[in-house]
Amino acid sequence: xxHVNVRxxxxxxxxxxxxxxxxxxxxxxxxxxxxxxRLKYGFALKEGQVKASRxxxxxxxxxxxxxxxxxxxxxxxxxx
Amino acid sequence: MSFSLxxxxxxxxxxxxxxxxxxxxxxxxxxxxxxxGRSVTALEYxxxxxxxxxxxxxxxxxxxxxxxIVHACCRHRVGKLALGEAAIHVEVLSGHRDEAFNACxxxxxxxxxxxxxxxKEYYEDGVSEWLVPGG
Numbered sequence: 001x002x003h004v005n006v007r008x009x010x011x012x013x014x015x016x017x018x019x020x021x022x023x024x025x026x027x028x029x030x031x032x033x034x035x036x037x038r039l040k041y042g043f044a045l046k047e048g049q050v051k052a053s054r055x056x057x058x059x060x061x062x063x064x065x066x067x068x069x070x071x072x073x074x075x076x077x078x079x080x
Numbered sequence: 081m082s083f084s085l086x087x088x089x090x091x092x093x094x095x096x097x098x099x100x101x102x103x104x105x106x107x108x109x110x111x112x113x114x115x116x117g118r119s120v121t122a123l124e125y126x127x128x129x130x131x132x133x134x135x136x137x138x139x140x141x142x143x144x145x146x147x148x149i150v151h152a153c154c155r156h157r158v159g160k161l162a163l164g165e166a167a168i169h170v171e172v173l174s175g176h177r178d179e180a181f182n183a184c185x186x187x188x189x190x191x192x193x194x195x196x197x198x199x200k201e202y203y204e205d206g207v208s209e210w211l212v213p214g215g
Contacts, residue, residue, distance in 0.1 A: 007128075009126055009127075009128050009196070009198060010126050010198035010200070010210050011198070011210040011212075013126075014210075045212070049212070053128065053131055053196070056130050056131060056134075057131075058131070058135075072128055072131070072196075074128065074196050075198060075210065075212065076212050076213050076214060077192070077193070077194065077195060077196050077197055077198065077213075078192075078197065078198050078199040078210075078211045078212070078213050079125065079127075079132075079156055079167075079168065079191055079192055079195050079197030079198075079199065080109050080156075080167065080168050080188060080191055080192035080197075
């Protein structure tokens with residue numbers, strides 16, 4: 001199992017009911033982890049609509065995760 | 081160059097000094113009372129602060145190189161905003177007006193497309209929702 005920290009913003013924060021969570025996961029990639037969280041929290045957005053950040057950098061959903069990673073999944077941005 | 085997130089009202093332009101800059105163009109994006117036919121009563125912006133700051137700074141630095149402008153700054157509000165309040169303010173200084181207009185527009189477009197900031201709209205009927213552009 002890997003242990004990662006996930007922060008939630010906007011629609012994800014409201015669906016999860018928390019701003020962040022320490023999560024134990026067997027997910028290999030960010031995409032796998034998003035799939036797990038989507039099921040767990042009922043996120044409405046499909047994987048193809050989501051981007052990711054790993055350790056404060058933008059990251060491809062194909063990236064492999066490691067224990068200690070700080071992860072954020074990003075709904076489509078809507079600034080301005 | 082600067083990019084910042086502001087939890088309080090964004091006021092007037094901040095750039096000045098450089099006398100080689102004959103053009104100053106600024107843009108203010110304001111909270112509108114309607115979106116896609118629905119009456120909007122307020123907006124809320126939430127940002128992933130650390131990544132928004134680095135990506136926003138990347139955009140203004142890129143604008144300075146790409147358009148050969150003298151200076152650029154961008155401020156974006158976070159938190160809850162009333163109708164008419166400034167949500168984003170971009171200011172560009174350059175030698176001449178063409179590159180100032182172009183750079184200003186480009187910065188606004190890039191911030192909207194790239195910076196991790198999210199917008200929740202509050203509607204007259206009491207409903208509120210996070211916008212999903214293209215969703």
